[in-house]
Amino acid sequence: MASSTIKGVNHRIGAIALAPIRLVMGVVDVPLRWLQKATGLNGMAAFFLAPNMLIFGVFVLLPLVINFAYSMTGGTALFLDHRIFVGAEQYHRIFACEDHLKPNTCLEDGFWIAVRNTAWFVLVQVALMIAIALITALILNRELKARSFWRAVFFFPVLLSPVVVGLIWKWILQRQGLLNFGLYQVGVEPYVWLTDRFWAFAAAVGVSVWAHMGFYALILLAGLQAIPRDIYEAAEMDGTSKSRIFWRITLPLLGPNLLVVVVLALIRAVQVFDEVYVLTGGGPGTSTMFLTQYIYETGFASTLRNPGLAAAASILMGAVLVALTLLQLAAGRRNEQKGAR
Structure with a gap:
């Protein structure tokens, strides 16, 4: 008797709480039904x-159009109506080189130094990112004790802000940082890691891999778990070696996930900025000056800022990213068609 009374009271309270929502939905439902008919x-x-399309147009397409308009203007004024139309002069300035492989022969040597650094960073970082993420996913896909805990541990850096990541590793790698303290305790002379060109670049690559690897490992882990166990059991019954299973079964079936990881990792690597800027500031010298930092400093931070040149550089970077993405997608579709045959 008491339980039925409690249920009745709860039902009435729920009906009263939902009454305003039902009233609003009833009012909205009338024009929606008419629109559907x-x-x-x-x-x-x-x-x-x-x-969604309105938000995409206002915050993505419109800024692209404005950015292209800026790339056709010159001067240091920030507002577009105060700038001078110069046509393709900014693009000509970027490509004015005797030898594009030698930045010191270019009119805008900073741009080509940033391009060279970014290209090396992309090659090294993306290769390491994919390899480490794949190895991590393979390990986490096995029957481990506290597997959920280890998955959370590897994914945790992804949740951190890039600025926080940069500050943490700067605290570790600076001259009086945690790493040098540990080396000093075991009798090794401290080293200035972030003022050495090689180690500063290596730190930029390593920190970026550490910060984002968990996200890509999660994508690959989802792909591994989607592969039916029956295929592996059949291969093991036939006496197939583990290496052959990996190359002939796991990698081909993981192909779509790997393609997604490669595309996303490539885009992120080209656009790297936050953690590296906090960690090294682009130094020592220009050894860790990447393309996004060049665009930022040219357009905003430099005393002789040139928003038109920065906009032209960003347009070129976006075009290269689109081209690389389309090539990778085309290659992925071609492999899928070959596999279907």
């Missing part, structure tokens, strides 16, 4: 997509 299901889909 007038436009059909396709019209309703367009209606619900319209807010």
Whole structure:
């Protein structure tokens, strides 16, 4: 008797709490029903997509158009209506080189130094990122004790702000940092890691891999768990070696996930900025000056800022990213078609 009374009271409280929501939904339902009758299901889909497309247009497409307009102007003024139209002069300035492989022969040597550094960073960082993420995913896919805990540990750096990541590793690698303290305790002379060109670049690569590897490992782990166990059991019954299983079964079936990881890792590597800027500031010299930092300093931080030149550089970077992404997607589709045959 008491339980039925409690249920009745809870039901009445729930009905009272939901009454305003039901009233609002009833009012909204009338025009939506009319819209569905007038436009059909396709019209309703367009209606619900319209807010997202509006946000995408305002915050993505419109800035792209404005950025392209800036790249056709010159001067140091910030507002577009105060700038002078110069056509393709900024692009000509970027490509004015005797030898593009020798930045010191270019009019904008800083741009080509940043391009060279970024290219090396992408090659090294993406290769290490994919290799380490794949090894981590393979290990986490096995039957381990406290497997959920280890997955959380590897994913935790992804949750940190890039600025926090840079500050943590700067505290570790600076002259009086944690690493040198540990070396001093075992009798090794401290070393200035962040003022050596090689070690500063290596630190930029290592910190970036540490900060983002968990995200890509999670994608690959999801792909590994989607592979049916029956395939592995059949291969083991046939006496197939573990290395052959990996190369002939795991990697091909993991191909779509690997393609996603490669595309995302490449885009992130080209756009690297936050953690490296906090860690090294682009130094020593220009050894860790990457393309995004060049664009930022040229457009905003430099005393002789040139927003038009920065905009032109960002347009070129975006075009290269689109081209690389399309090439990778085309290669992925070609491999899928070969596999289907």
